[in-house]
Amino acid sequence: MKLNDDERIDQLVSAGLAIIQSPTAFCYSLDALLLAHFANVSRRDDKVIVDFCAGNGAVTMLLARQTASPVIGVEIQPRLVDMARRSVQLNHMQDRVRFIEADITQLSQEIPYDSVDYLTCNPPYFLGDATGKVNDNEYLAIARHEIHLPLTHLVQQASRFLKMKGKFYLVHRPDRLLEIIDELRRYHLVPKRVQFVHPKMNKPANVVLIEAIKNGSEIGLKWLPPLFVYDDEGNYLPDVKAIVHGKRK
Amino acid sequence: MKLNDDERIDQLVSAGLAIIQSPTAFCYSLDALLLAHFANVSRRDDKVIVDFCAGNGAVTMLLARQTASPVIGVEIQPRLVDMARRSVQLNHMQDRVRFIEADITQLSQEIPYDSVDYLTCNPPYFLGDATGKVNDNEYLAIARHEIHLPLTHLVQQASRFLKMKGKFYLVHRPDRLLEIIDELRRYHLVPKRVQFVHPKMNKPANVVLIEAIKNGSEIGLKWLPPLFVYDDEGNYLPDVKAIVHGKRK
Numbered sequence: 001m002k003l004n005d006d007e008r009i010d011q012l013v014s015a016g017l018a019i020i021q022s023p024t025a026f027c028y029s030l031d032a033l034l035l036a037h038f039a040n041v042s043r044r045d046d047k048v049i050v051d052f053c054a055g056n057g058a059v060t061m062l063l064a065r066q067t068a069s070p071v072i073g074v075e076i077q078p079r080l081v082d083m084a085r086r087s088v089q090l091n092h093m094q095d096r097v098r099f100i101e102a103d104i105t106q107l108s109q110e111i112p113y114d115s116v117d118y119l120t121c122n123p124p125y126f127l128g129d130a131t132g133k134v135n136d137n138e139y140l141a142i143a144r145h146e147i148h149l150p151l152t153h154l155v156q157q158a159s160r161f162l163k164m165k166g167k168f169y170l171v172h173r174p175d176r177l178l179e180i181i182d183e184l185r186r187y188h189l190v191p192k193r194v195q196f197v198h199p200k201m202n203k204p205a206n207v208v209l210i211e212a213i214k215n216g217s218e219i220g221l222k223w224l225p226p227l228f229v230y231d232d233e234g235n236y237l238p239d240v241k242a243i244v245h246g247k248r249k
Numbered sequence: 250m251k252l253n254d255d256e257r258i259d260q261l262v263s264a265g266l267a268i269i270q271s272p273t274a275f276c277y278s279l280d281a282l283l284l285a286h287f288a289n290v291s292r293r294d295d296k297v298i299v300d301f302c303a304g305n306g307a308v309t310m311l312l313a314r315q316t317a318s319p320v321i322g323v324e325i326q327p328r329l330v331d332m333a334r335r336s337v338q339l340n341h342m343q344d345r346v347r348f349i350e351a352d353i354t355q356l357s358q359e360i361p362y363d364s365v366d367y368l369t370c371n372p373p374y375f376l377g378d379a380t381g382k383v384n385d386n387e388y389l390a391i392a393r394h395e396i397h398l399p400l401t402h403l404v405q406q407a408s409r410f411l412k413m414k415g416k417f418y419l420v421h422r423p424d425r426l427l428e429i430i431d432e433l434r435r436y437h438l439v440p441k442r443v444q445f446v447h448p449k450m451n452k453p454a455n456v457v458l459i460e461a462i463k464n465g466s467e468i469g470l471k472w473l474p475p476l477f478v479y480d481d482e483g484n485y486l487p488d489v490k491a492i493v494h495g496k497r498k
Contacts, residue, residue, distance in 0.1 A: 174472045178430060178440070191427070196445075196472050205472040223423045223445050223454040226475055 001090050007083065009090070012058070014245055015065045018090045019058050020083045025139045028058035030229070030244070031207055032122050034197060035171040036062035037243045038209040041118045045069050050111060050161065052104050052121040052154065055143060057084030057097070059120055064096045069117075073099045074107060076148055077139060103148060104157045116161045120169045123154050125176075151176070152183050159187035162214040170212070174205045190216035195224040200232070250339050256332065258339070261307070263494055264314045267339045268307050269332045274388045277307035279478070279493070280456055281371050283446060284420040285311035286492045287458040290367045294318050299360060299410065301353050301370040301403070304392060306333030306346070308369055313345045318366075322348045323356060325397055326388060352397060353406045365410045369418045372403050374425070400425070401432050408436035411463040423457040439465035444473040449481070 045068035051060040054073030081101040128146040135141040189212035196205035294317035300309040303322030377395040384390040438461035445454035
């Protein structure tokens with residue numbers, strides 16, 4: 001496999017995946033692994049499963065390990081799509097996983113509206129506006145800041161592509177949760193399960209995982225037991241260790 | 250101290266309080282202790298501190314242990330106000346704690362609008378409507394179901410009585426959290442801290458504690474580390490044990 005520039009291959013042992021990473025273009029984070037683990041996709045082979053903001057494809061390929069259905073990743077940045085496609089070859093998953101290079105707001109040619117059973121997204125978390133803190137590296141800036149994809153457009157598109165009762169899985173920052181819930185409800189996506197992730201037992205949450213159902217009933221939102229990432233020595237606690245290093249559900 | 254009917258005196262050792270309880274009229278629950286612990290009231294003597302839905306006065310008296318300011322409890326049920334007033338005598342707190350027997354929607358004679366610094370409430374959690382599950386015992390029914398106090402009226406009154414930047418502390422059920430947040434924002438109470446309480450480490454939350462600030466900024470909601478109540482043997486875990494049995498903050 002040809003590697004470009006500063007690319008390297010990381011092993012995701014838990015899922016038996018090799019994934020091309022680049023510190024200057026994109027590396028998947030723990031959040032990606034948590035999202036893929038949180039997503040309850042069907043094992044059947046007849047579902048439509050899509051991963052928005054696929055980056056270098058870690059979530060997309062992790063989903064493919066959990067289902068017999070094909071999985072489609074959508075990513076706006078050509079360089080990341082190229083990395084993701086080479087990782088698919090590396091893992092011999094060409095018949096299971098494909099990537100579309102597209103802006104998800106310009107996608108209706110490729111995937112019909114009201115067709116998706118399961119949709120995941122690890123989107124840019126940070127506002128793209130005048131905070132002055134946007135990364136100088138354009139690849140990382142696009143992946144982390146809402147430059148091409150404000151939250152409201154993401155949620156609107158998620159709702160359009162999902163079929164009735166289709167499930168949307170989102171990972172994001174807890175300080176934006178109220179805004180996220182507002183947007184979800186605005187586009188008829190009803191929050192059903194929320195799980196907070198705390199860096200340590202005694203720290204406020206810094207990541208939140210959300211499951212929403214299109215046209216679901218407003219009743220029955222579950223606030224799941226949280227995940228704690230590190231112990232006081234900075235080692236992964238058992239639940240997270242299992243997600244990262246093995247014993248996947 | 251004269252005890253009526255099935256009344257008994259429970260000791261809240263953590264706070265050095267004796268509290269009159271009645272299984273057929275009202276007993277404070279763990280939620281009351283959690284609420285009083287969660288509330289960050291000033292230690293100063295010049296604050297206005299009010300406890301809505303005071304029941305038999307456990308939260309009201311616990312707040313008085315945390316501040317030099319007087320504390321007012323408001324309770325609609327005469328029998329519970331009578332129990333609470335006798336408990337105040339029992340604890341020699343007559344100069345610090347008083348109770349108003351009133352419907353909080355009919356309270357403006359007693360406490361001025363825009364005057365309260367800290368307001369706590371452990372309200373009826375359950376809908377009062379046609380679920381058919383309302384308790385036959387009228388005392389317990391009023392304490393547990395929204396018969397006299399729908400959530401929206403509670404939040405509206407909380408907002409009216411609080412002064413600008415005053416703090417509202419509410420304990421409730423997580424399955425109503427989205428509705429609660431809607432109501433808070435509707436009445437200009439901005440959620441600032443949320444803490445979930447899980448009965449066990451691996452169970453969804455069954456209680457939620459919320460701090461909101463009147464006319465606060467929308468930025469900076471913290472999702473605190475959760476509390477877990479029981480271990481697998483049904484014993485209190487250390488953090489909750491400290492709240493119930495001692496070592497209060």
